[in-house]
Amino acid sequence: MSPKVAHNHVRLPQDLPLESGQVLPRPAIGFETLGRLNADRSNAILICHALTGDQYVASPHPVTGKPGWWTRMVGPGLPIDPERHFIICSNVIGGCMGSEGPASPHPVDGAPWALRFPVITIADMVRAQAGLLDSLGVETLLAVVGGSMGGMQALQWAASYPGRVRSVLVIASAARHSAQNIAFHEVGRQAIMADPKWKGGAYGAGEGPAKGLAVARMAAHITYLSEAGLTAKFGRHLQQGNAKSFGFDADFQIESYLRHQGMSFVDRFDANAYLYITRALDYFDLAEDYGGQLAQAFAATEARFCVISFDTDWLYPTAESKRIVQALVAAGRHASFVELTSPFGHDAFLLDTPGLNEVVDGFLKAVERTA
CATH class of the missing domain: 3.40.50.1820 (Alpha/Beta hydrolase fold, catalytic domain)
Incomplete structure (x- = not known):
């Protein structure tokens, strides 16, 4: 029960x-x-x-x-x-x-x-x-x-x-x-703040920097995984068999996975909160x-x-x-x-x-x- x-x-x-x-x-x-x-x-x-x-x-x-x-x-x-x-x-x-x-x-x-x-x-x-x-x-x-x-x-x-x-x-x-941890967080924060919809943090409810936050999540999510785990799960497998698009869509399964992780994250998290919490982590010593x-x-x-x-x-x-x-x-x-x-x-x-x-x-x- x-x-x-x-x-x-x-x-x-x-x-x-x-x-x-x-x-x-x-x-x-x-x-x-x-x-x-x-x-x-x-x-x-x-x-x-x-x-x-x-x-x-x-x-x-x-x-x-x-x-x-x-x-x-x-x-x-x-x-x-x-x-x-x-x-x-x-x-x-x-x-x-x-x-x-x-x-x-x-x-x-x-x-x-x-x-x-x-x-x-x-x-x-x-x-x-x-x-x-x-x-x-x-x-x-x-x-x-x-x-x-x-x-x-x-x-x-x-x-x-x-x-x-x-x-x-x-x-x-x-x-x-560590310096490496701080560096990854800074990449994420800059992705959020570079999104035009961030508006200096003064965005409205449901109108925030979804693309920037998604990229921040994608970058961070890579650090949560291991190379062996990524290779075992995705390797270099393409989304469509052996077909390459010869463009910049998500050809590889790992690309599609990261995009999904990024976009699903924005539904439940606030971009400004991400800025503040990552800064708290960076200050920790x-x-x-x-x-x-x-x-x-x-x-x-x-x-x-x-x-x-x-x-x-x-x-x-x-x-x-x-x-x-x-x-x-x-x-x-x-x-x-x-x-x-x-x-x-x-x-x-x-x-x-x-x-x-x-x-x-x-x-x-x-x-x-x-x-």
């Missing part, structure tokens, strides 16, 4: 201070919950989503109708189980699925924030999540879990709120954005506030950590995960690490990757036994 999912929308009771020095007035937060908080409030798990994700972790997406983005991991009998856990997943601030973002109405005039929206960081996203948990009466998390950008939020939780987290599960992530010493970011936490990487992930390669683990060991923290084999590249954390569910399940049950 499918778990009962509660979709909610709250406005935080207080303004949210941001790292930029600006303040976001009582931001709205869209989120979903599964399961129930137990009597001693010790079974809450916060799931943090990736760049293009949202709160619909285990329920159909309201725009696309597709299943939740992590139904392989979240559900009855699965590692994150609503029969054992109270599961929370919120849309990050800066997003476009119910949380305060550039498409939200500005509190003064009701028009979209657009580029009036302040630039945010991963730490700001986590601060908003902490406010949400306060409103839900959740003081301590059994675990904070995330893949990709979600993993960055999980690491930030350990640094910003060391007393509120019992365990941290980081999958296919990094403690900072957890060691920056600790004199460049990553281990110091973990000095105050007693949480147990599990770090997972994939051998074909070149966006956040295993070396980045090992850097996190080395810092945890230097800080004297309890850390587990595993590199899993997968042909799927970075997207392996979302797909049916052998061993992933077993590692997550084993880690969470070990944390529960130490309660």
Whole structure:
């Protein structure tokens, strides 16, 4: 039987201070919950989503109708189980699925924030999540879990709120954005801003820079895959047998696939939100506030950590995960690490990757036994 999912929308009771020095007035937060908080409030798990994700972790997406983005991991009998856990997943601030973002109405005039929206960081996203948990009466998390950008939020939780987290599960992530990561994001942002329909960010609803956003998605999507996976799935296969158009239509199957990914993305995502969230990722460097010493970011936490990487992930390669683990060991923290084999590249954390569910399940049950 499918778990009962509660979709909610709250406005935080207080303004949210941001790292930029600006303040976001009582931001709205869209989120979903599964399961129930137990009597001693010790079974809450916060799931943090990736760049293009949202709160619909285990329920159909309201725009696309597709299943939740992590139904392989979240559900009855699965590692994150609503029969054992109270599961929370919120849309990050800066997003476009119910949380305060550039498409939200500005509190003064009701028009979209657009580029009036302040630039945010991963730490700001986590601060908003902490406010949400306060409103839900959740003081301590059994675990904070995330893949990709979600993993960055999980690491930030350990640094910003060391007393509120019992365990941290980081999958296919990094403690900072590399120059290569920033470069790919800049290509995407420039594609959006070069689209005439962007209009300096002041486009109307349904009238945004669809072509620019689609190209940004196409460029990013390449980084989520592996060369071996692309070759196995598409190779150099043509769309029409052996027929070449001798033009610039989608001759190759991989071209058609990327165009489909790009155009389907614009139906569910806001272009300005893409600008803001990619900028938040680019600014992320957890060691920056600790004199460049990553281990110091973990000095105050007693949480147990599990770090997972994939051998074909070149966006956040295993070396980045090992850097996190080395810092945890230097800080004297309890850390587990595993590199899993997968042909799927970075997207392996979302797909049916052998061993992933077993590692997550084993880690969470070990944390529960130490309660």
